[in-house]
Amino acid sequence: MRVFVYLCLGAMVMFLAFWAYRENYETQEALRQVETLQGEIGELRTSIRVQEAEWAYLNRPNRLRELTELNFERLELMPLAPQHFGSLEQVAYPELPELGEITETIELRGELPNDEGSIQSTLSTGGQP
Amino acid sequence: MSRVPLRPLARILSARQKGEDHKAIENENIHQRMLAARGRQRQMAEGRLLIASICFAVAFSAVGVKMFALSSTEPREPRTASSASKIYAQRANIVDRNGRILATNLSTYSLYAQPHLMTDPENSAVELATIFPDLGVEDLLEDFTGKRKFLWIKKKISPEQKQRVHDIGDPGLLFGPREMRLYPNGKLAAHVLGGAGFGREDVHSAEVIGNAGVERTFDAFLRDPAQENAPLELAIDLSVQDTAERVLYGGMKLMNAKAASSVLMDVKTGEIISLVSLPDFDPNTRPNPKATLDAADNPLFNRAVQGVYELGSTFKLFTIAQALELGLMNKNTMIPTRGPLVWGKFKIRDFHDYGAKLSVTDVLVKSSNIGTAKIAIDIGVKRQKEFLDSLGLLTATPLEISEAAGGRPQLPPNWSELSAMTISYGHGIANSPVHLAAAYSSILNGGYKVEPTILKNPNPERGERVVSEQVSATMRDLLRQVVVRGTASFGEVAGYEVGGKTGTADKPNPQGGYYEDKVIATFASVFPASNPRYVLIVTLDEPSENSGAKPRRTAGWTAVPVAAEMIRRIAPLVGLRPVIEPGPGFGIVQAKGSSQ
Numbered sequence: 001m002r003v004f005v006y007l008c009l010g011a012m013v014m015f016l017a018f019w020a021y022r023e024n025y026e027t028q029e030a031l032r033q034v035e036t037l038q039g040e041i042g043e044l045r046t047s048i049r050v051q052e053a054e055w056a057y058l059n060r061p062n063r064l065r066e067l068t069e070l071n072f073e074r075l076e077l078m079p080l081a082p083q084h085f086g087s088l089e090q091v092a093y094p095e096l097p098e099l100g101e102i103t104e105t106i107e108l109r110g111e112l113p114n115d116e117g118s119i120q121s122t123l124s125t126g127g128q129p
Numbered sequence: 130m131s132r133v134p135l136r137p138l139a140r141i142l143s144a145r146q147k148g149e150d151h152k153a154i155e156n157e158n159i160h161q162r163m164l165a166a167r168g169r170q171r172q173m174a175e176g177r178l179l180i181a182s183i184c185f186a187v188a189f190s191a192v193g194v195k196m197f198a199l200s201s202t203e204p205r206e207p208r209t210a211s212s213a214s215k216i217y218a219q220r221a222n223i224v225d226r227n228g229r230i231l232a233t234n235l236s237t238y239s240l241y242a243q244p245h246l247m248t249d250p251e252n253s254a255v256e257l258a259t260i261f262p263d264l265g266v267e268d269l270l271e272d273f274t275g276k277r278k279f280l281w282i283k284k285k286i287s288p289e290q291k292q293r294v295h296d297i298g299d300p301g302l303l304f305g306p307r308e309m310r311l312y313p314n315g316k317l318a319a320h321v322l323g324g325a326g327f328g329r330e331d332v333h334s335a336e337v338i339g340n341a342g343v344e345r346t347f348d349a350f351l352r353d354p355a356q357e358n359a360p361l362e363l364a365i366d367l368s369v370q371d372t373a374e375r376v377l378y379g380g381m382k383l384m385n386a387k388a389a390s391s392v393l394m395d396v397k398t399g400e401i402i403s404l405v406s407l408p409d410f411d412p413n414t415r416p417n418p419k420a421t422l423d424a425a426d427n428p429l430f431n432r433a434v435q436g437v438y439e440l441g442s443t444f445k446l447f448t449i450a451q452a453l454e455l456g457l458m459n460k461n462t463m464i465p466t467r468g469p470l471v472w473g474k475f476k477i478r479d480f481h482d483y484g485a486k487l488s489v490t491d492v493l494v495k496s497s498n499i500g501t502a503k504i505a506i507d508i509g510v511k512r513q514k515e516f517l518d519s520l521g522l523l524t525a526t527p528l529e530i531s532e533a534a535g536g537r538p539q540l541p542p543n544w545s546e547l548s549a550m551t552i553s554y555g556h557g558i559a560n561s562p563v564h565l566a567a568a569y570s571s572i573l574n575g576g577y578k579v580e581p582t583i584l585k586n587p588n589p590e591r592g593e594r595v596v597s598e599q600v601s602a603t604m605r606d607l608l609r610q611v612v613v614r615g616t617a618s619f620g621e622v623a624g625y626e627v628g629g630k631t632g633t634a635d636k637p638n639p640q641g642g643y644y645e646d647k648v649i650a651t652f653a654s655v656f657p658a659s660n661p662r663y664v665l666i667v668t669l670d671e672p673s674e675n676s677g678a679k680p681r682r683t684a685g686w687t688a689v690p691v692a693a694e695m696i697r698r699i700a701p702l703v704g705l706r707p708v709i710e711p712g713p714g715f716g717i718v719q720a721k722g723s724s725q
Contacts, residue, residue: 031282046236049233050235053233055230056230059229061317061367062317080701082623082625082697082700082707085701085706098484
């Protein structure tokens with residue numbers, strides 16, 4: 001009995017030692033991974049900053065102004081001035097979409113009451129709208 | 130340990146003689162032995178228990194300590210730099226009020242040499258000199274062949290330069306990572322941003338520290354890792370700043386001025402939307418301050434903040450506002466303006482003769498020095514001083530640009546009645562344009578004091594009252610009249626109801642007295658006058674408008690047209706629609722979905 005208990009204990013110690021050994025290496029592996037990931041995040045952040053800086057540099061007002069001047073014929077961009085605020089009346093209505101030829105017409109007869117309530121006209125649809 | 134025999138002969142013999150049972154002695158001894166053995170066992174068991182509990186306590190406290198450590202550690206920011214470096218190189222961005230980048234950091238490399246590792250110093254020196262034309266071959270060679278074991282060659286190099294140095298292939302030329310401060314907009318807002326340089330440095334990294342402007346004021350904030358790179362938001366608007374710089378530069382050239390500055394301030398919050406000082410510089414390559422140059426000619430000198438000038442007639446607004454606030458007069462009270470006004474040896478004159486008397490309104494509209502001086506006499510020295518102090522004109526501004534502390538107003542050493550009279554029309558006291566902007570904002574925004582700030586702060590606490598609502602409205606009306614029919618008639622911008630006051634002050638001669646033909650022309654304006662949103666101060670240094678028969682130097686001919694053009698260009702950018710006087714059948718209707 002006693003021998004059996006010792007054997008069991010020995011086996012448990014060996015198992016635990018093995019488990020601790022593995023855990024240790026897994027932890028180290030995880031730590032290494034974290035470090036790699038952090039390095040990667042850091043690098044990505046740096047490159048984001050570089051791109052932001054580049055974006056800001058490419059969009060600097062001086063350059064944009066030069067570009068609008070170079071492309072004035074095509075873009076016709078002017079510095080914003082008070083007269084560029086318009087009134088609603090100056091906005092043109094959009095053109096009505098062209099309707100195609102209406103071919104399959106249906107003959108329809110009916111009567112519409114006018115304001116006085118008497119029946120005045122007969123409508124028929126079809127042909128040009 | 131001496132062992133007690135179970136049947137000690139002496140005792141047994143004596144017991145036998147007395148006829149007692151000798152077994153009792155033996156039993157007693159056995160009993161005592163058992164007790165002793167039990168005591169020992171107990172002690173051992175207790176010892177084991179103690180050891181076991183200590184083991185458990187150590188194990189659990191180790192777990193506990195680790196858990197505590199895990200829960201109480203600050204999260205660490207991922208970084209590329211090696212953790213061995215003790216210098217924290219990160220520095221937060223600076224952005225404008227719409228989040229556009231004004232200053233950022235860029236990773237780059239520094240170049241250093243370790244001459245004892247070099248294989249071919251002569252060739253390396255020659256090659257380096259071709260890559261960096263500012264380095265001399267002799268100097269490099271001297272350094273490389275000398276006793277030094279380490280030397281910096283360049284603190285910042287571009288990737289192309291790095292590749293070319295790499296191609297030299299000398300093992301003694303080494304690179305270290307560097308954070309570099311970059312101002313992508315070049316000269317834009319240079320005086321606000323200031324600049325940055327390197328502090329402590331070693332091979333692996335270097336400290337970037339601000340050495341002027343907001344970079345210096347907020348150095349600790351920008352470098353604080355706890356802020357997690359939260360950007361510093363300024364009140365500056367990039368587009369407005371650019372437009373202001375461009376228009377002001379054009380105006381400065383057109384008016385033959387040697388320098389110029391402008392401040393655009395939100396009247397309600399005191400936020401500085403744009404601050405220009407010309408000539409300017411590029412903060413990416415901040416020039417070294419030259420000792421030989423006069424401070425005022427140095428491009429690093431921030432005229433809007435550091436430059437204190439006598440701002441001339443723009444000060445009349447304060448005198449008249451105070452007189453109305455104190456109830457000494459109303460805007461129609463007539464003031465005698467027959468000149469010259471003689472006070473001791475001193476004579477006060479007007480630019481033109483305005484006749485026997487003018488109303489208070491016309492004193493401001495026509496800019497009469499005599500009239501203003503008479504009003505100042507009524508106010509008195511003490512009250513004038515208190516009022517100017519309440520507007521913040523007697524102390525340096527609390528603006529968060531590191532140079533602002535240097536813009537201390539110059540006050541008369543002895544504030545006599547004569548000083549009060551000259552100060553009433555802006556002579557004998559010197560202030561920076563930012564002072565003027567803050568004081569104008571305080572009077573015109575409804576009468577609440579504003580503190581100038583460069584930080585975005587749309588809802589500041591309301592300051593104390595300096596003038597009443599009515600006086601504020603009256604002053605806005607008077608300023609509008611100066612533009613409509615007074616000295617600033619070139620300041621009219623259709624649709625924006627510009628109001629403002631001109632100021633032309635002779636420049637003081639360092640040898641004493643004043644120059645005859647050098648002036649500082651200032652235009653302090655507010656728009657729209659009926660519902661003020663912004664105050665714009667434009668100052669030109671030594672302007673002269675030469676289109677006429679003789680040069681014209683007054684602000685009305687120089688600073689005012691420049692300011693008008695600035696307002697015309699800036700107002701639409703800040704979203705102000707022109708207000709058109711309602712005519713028959715004419716109006717502006719806001720289209721749906723097109724606000725701004």
